[in-house]
Amino acid sequence: MTVLGLHHVGHIVRDMRQAVERYGTLGFSLPPAAYPVLPPAPGAPAEPFGVANTHAYFPGDFVELVTLAGSAATGAMPDDARPIPLRVPDDRLPGIVAAIRNTTANLTACLDRFEGVHILMFDTDDVGREAVRLEEQGVEHGGVHAVQRPVETEHGTRMEPVRFLELDGATPGLVAEGRVGLAENGGSDHGPHPNGAVGLVECVLCVADAELPQAEERYARYLGLPARGDGGTRVFGLRDADITLVGASALGELLPGERPAALPGFAAYTVATRDLGATERLLRGRGVPLGRTARGEIFVPAAAALGVAVVFRQAS
Incomplete structure (x- = not known):
């Protein structure tokens, strides 16, 4: 078995400030929300853009809080939000902006259905092997992608490589219930949580x-x-x-x-x-x-x- 468990679930919320407060009341410890900052066009000033998030981390997996950032935002930005500058060469900027807007559109479609969990990522030790298996099963997906995500630990923030794929439904990257896929390298030593x-x-x-x-x-x-x-x-x-x-x-x-x-x-x-x-x-x-x-x-x-x-x- 190479699908081991849950990598994370993603809770899409309208108001990150409200969500962080609510999760705090439920006894979860979360780092300040990360807000990507990117110039929407070459030479333009950088601004919050795309999708903001924070995480309730466990040793092997996590719960992600996700909201829309920038002009698409539907709620207040927390006072302690962390800007995460995205440095992209000018010639690659239009493609990155288009990809982020596609992700934002998918999450907006989810939020239009209801506020709640719309993301389910399974944990695997080899996403490339799983990509081949899914293709053999006739399951369409968007291919394996490699990114780096900031992970908060008790020793500070570190960048950690993540490889993942998302399953395709009627829309690329979106099945009927939301975003479903597989990923490697979940969890962190951030915590502990007051709720245990x-x-x-x-x-x-x-x-x-x-x-x-x-x-x-x-x-x-x-x-x-x-x-x-x-x-x-x-x-x-x-x-x-x-x-x-x-x-x-x-x-x-x-x-x-x-x-x-x-x-x-x-x-x-x-x-x-x-x-x-x-x-x-x-x-x-x-x-x-x-x-x-x-x-x-x-x-x-x-x-x-x-x-x-x-x-x-x-x-x-």
């Missing part, structure tokens, strides 16, 4: 009941393994995490009180925590509303977590 979170262990995709078999077949090709389960739920068990597919009529059994914002859509993600009892006490002490899953875990409802339910599970 130590890793990303599940993502839940909700689909129309009639579309569950097709979604199962599609993810079986993405992941190269079969699902288990019957009825309204299917689970793909990776080495380090699960991908759960659930029919819309069964979502309330999995997460009581939850309803899908749109179909298909990512309805929840789960983080493992060192001490679930301590996590629950912290969240209740901060006035965070909590539900309880069918498995007895605690979760923050989507209405209190900007469009996605956040589940906390006792680490094994």
